[in-house]
Amino acid sequence: MPQQKANRFISILYRYSQRYFTQHLRRIDCPIEVGEMSCFLQACRHPGISQDGIAANLYMDKATVARTLQRLEHSGYIRREPCETDRRMNLIYATDQAEPIFRQLQELIEQYHQMLYAGMTEEEIQVAVQMLIRMKENVSRTLRCRQEEDQEER
Known part of the structure; x- marks a missing residue:
């Protein structure tokens, strides 16, 4: 699967x-x-x-x-x-x-x-939010690095 x-x-x-x-x-x-x-x-x-x-x-x-x-x-x-x-x-x-x-x-x-959040505990909600924040930061960091690389190439 x-x-x-x-x-x-x-x-x-x-x-x-x-x-x-x-x-x-x-x-x-x-x-x-x-x-x-x-x-x-x-x-x-x-x-x-x-x-x-x-x-x-x-x-x-x-x-x-x-x-x-x-x-x-x-x-x-x-x-x-x-x-x-x-x-x-x-x-x-x-x-x-x-x-x-x-x-x-x-x-x-x-x-x-x-x-x-129906059926979720407060702890589950916090874990989910923290994971989403980390994913957002990963993407943001990668985009910033690529943008900087593109500017350096110009």
């Missing part, structure tokens, strides 16, 4: 999570789309974070974050304020209009985690 590969199940879990949140966001009539959730949550959890900070925290492309923040700003859920120490940078803040949505999303995420 072939060995099971973790990345297959990580990918499946990602797709399932997208479906779960899409269905539940519709069910609660939430105006935030699943693709906007991460940036929205970063703005709510980290008032005054920069756009680059959001991209770094989420391991997302800066252009994708910029487009998402633009939609959230247009919808009235975030606002940008110029940074006093670096006028080229804007700081991101959630608006008052975002607060009730943020609470809904926190509750939805908690429900998702309860479902995800």
Whole structure:
């Protein structure tokens, strides 16, 4: 029997999570789309974070974050304020209009985690999380090394 590969199940879990949140966001009539959730949550959890900070925290492309923040700003859920120490940078803040949505999303995420971890002990959850973190770090380190090699070749 072939060995099971973790990345297959990580990918499946990602797709399932997208479906779960899409269905539940519709069910609660939430105006935030699943693709906007991460940036929205970063703005709510980290008032005054920069756009680059959001991209770094989420391991997302800066252009994708910029487009998402633009939609959230247009919808009235975030606002940008110029940074006093670096006028080229804007700081991101959630608006008052975002607060009730943020609470809904926190509750939805908690429900998702309860479902995800059903039947698991706290120790099993911690072991699984630590293994996933190590896998992420392995891939990140390899990508950084290859990027450095590519830059040296140029």
